[in-house]
Amino acid sequence: MKKWLYGIICILFVASLTACGGGSDKDTSKDNNTTTENTADKAPASNTAADGDKVFQATCAACHGNDLKSGYAADLDKIGSKYSKDEILDIIHNGKGQMPKQNLSDEDADAVATWLAGKK
DSSP states (O other): OHHHHHHHHHHHHHHHHHHTSOOOOEEEETTTTEEEEOGGGOOOSSOOHHHHHHHHHHHTHHHHOTTSSSSSSOOOTTGGGTSOHHHHHHHHHHOBTTBOOOOOOHHHHHHHHHHHHTOO
């Protein structure tokens, strides 16, 4: 019985770790053997707070919670009072502590960093 419980716990742990990994924005097509960017989900060049929130909900909320504090990862509801936008951007791209680096486009990462820097 302990082996089954241990196995289930391990599977849940691995699933929770992979939830924060983000995905690839690349779409490979076998019809023309080219790789194209998926521009449907990309934020526009001028990021707004709504874009940052949208990207956060799609890529970060699984770990940090929809409300920035109900997930198992670090609370982000007041992150802007601790880190600047550039520091948050660096954490997104390179990771810090338990948080692995994220696979976000520069535009999406900038939108999230801008939005989170305003959380004070």
